[in-house]
Amino acid sequence: MAGLLKPQAARLLVGALRDRHPDVPIHIHTHDTAGAGVASMLACAESGADVVDVAVDSMSGMTSQPSMGAIIACLQGSKHKTRISLENVSQYSAYWEQARTLYAPFECAVTMKSGNADVYENEIPGGQYTNLQFQAFSLGLGEHFESIKKAYKEANILLGDIIKVTPSSKVVGDLAQFMVQNKLSSKDVLEKAEELSFPTSVVEFMQGYIGMPHGGFPEPLRSKILKDTVRIEGRPGQTLPPMDLEALKKKLMEKHVQKVTDEDVMSAAMYPKECDDFLSFRNTYGPVSLLDTWVFLDDFLSFRNTYGPVSLLDTRGFLVGPKVGDNFEVVLEKGKTLHIKTLAVSANVTEEGEREVFFELNGQLRSVFVKDLTLSEEIVVHPKANKDVKGSVGAPMPGTVLDIRVKEGDIVKKGDPLVVISAMKMEMVVQAPVAGE
Structure with missing residues (x-):
């Protein structure tokens, strides 16, 4: 997944697999972060691989897959020729470009x-x-990305040099950012583990929520992080109570008042918060999956038969909004299309914080007042924790408070959870640094 397979290693690996399993299909998947992906996939093909994964030229390279066109061209005239037209690939690539x-x-x-x-x-x-x-970049660590990459290597070793693929790779990434955010070395993490508020993903990994890593959990780090926290023995799914998917589907339909698919139910079962956010977004903006980048008539008619009339927005207009002078269309239904051209935005602002936007609708001058959200932006300065004040609690990273675990007057012990904060898919429990009220 990281694209670590080099050409020479590819020949050894695929060659050995082919010798041992002459009739088993061999399918190779890689990424091209280092830039050696094309050479590695050619080596795999020459050594007996049946399938190698590629990406169309305009979407290939870097962290994507190796170039489809490059591999096809390199195999032309050889016994591994693909019989795929390079001209067709180029046309397809031009569209996606x-x-x-x-x-x-x-x-x-x-x-x-x-x-x-x-x-x-x-x-x-x-x-x-x-x-x-x-x-x-979102956490304000963009200029420290090189440090994060180095910390990623250290975090991986701290966690036991684990196999890194979703979701285990997220655990390593969260720990790496946590280390850079708080200026911690791997030695600091080991020495201060009992006092640190680790990201939720790291704690749950140590508890066993994603299973037993190859080689076991790292000790004594695991014991220092978990302390008396409950640990899961065996496969996590074995201890889960049965789930009523029909009841979940009914609940989703009642809350979001829309057609709920089996895929939505599966999403809600595995990612309840993310699915709820998506369905709420779809309630507000409509079926954004039907943007005109890929909509075909059959897809549109099938969707409309299921969900009723829909508005098909222009992709650019939906993602970045129209600029003055832009022309775009909104399809209401077959034979009913609105032609819109943005003309001007007033410099004056109303008492409600709105600006008048002028546009043409099917050739007729219209205007509408739109709230200027940039006018309501405020700079909020939050006080920082005072290290000289015993019991002063600070957040280990900027984020949004998801949950407050205590209330005024509660007695807490050192290490008790106080609040849960979240930033860019990374959750963290802030613990009490000392006992108190």
Whole structure:
């Protein structure tokens, strides 16, 4: 997953597998973070692999898969030729090159300009690499990303040099960011483990919520982190109570008043909060999966038959909003399309904090008042914990308070949970530094 398979190792691995299992299909998947993916996949093909994963040229490289066009071209004229038209691949790639520009606000290329061979040291999976970088910038650690990558290697060793793939890779990433955020070395983590408020994912990993890691849990770190916390023995799923999926589906339909699919129910069972947020978003904005980047008539008609009339928004307009001079269309139903052109935005602001936006609707001048959200932004300065005051509690990272575990007047012991905070999918329980009231 990190793209660590080098050409020579690929020949040894695939060759050995093919010799031992001559009739078993061999399928190789890799990422191209270091830039050696094409060479490694060619080595796999030459050594007996049946399938190698690739990405269309305009979406390949870096933390994605190796280039489809490059591999096809390199195999032309050999016994491993693919019979796939390079011209067709180029046309397909050109389409996605244009479509990709619509999603520019979410591009990893904003901060990541090339692959990096340091992945052979830190072993960060390709799918996590860009997420980890985005989280770092969101937490104010963007300039420390090199430190986070080094801390990732240290965190992995602290956790027992585990196999890193979702969700175990998230545990390593959370611990790495925690270490950089709090200026902790691996030695500091080992020495201060009993006093630190570790990310929830790290605590749950040590409890056994994602199973037993290959090689077992790292000691004495596990005992220091968990103290008297309950530990799970065996497979976590064995201790879960039975789930009534029909009751869950009914609950979702009552809350969100919309058609709920089996996929939605599965999502709610595994990721209740994230699914609830998604369904609420869909209630507000409609079926965003039907943006015109990929909508075809059959898809649209099938969806409309299931969910009723829908508005199909322009992808760019939905993601970044229209600019002055932009033209776009809103399809209400077959044969009924609104043509809109943004003309101007008033410089004057109403008492309600709204600006008048002028536009053409099917050639007719219209205007609407829209709240300017930037006017309501405030700078909030939060007091910092005073290290000289015994019992002063600070947050180990900036974030949102999800849960308060105590109330005024409660008696707490050192290490008792006080609040749960969250930032960029990383949750953390803040513990009491001392006993008190």
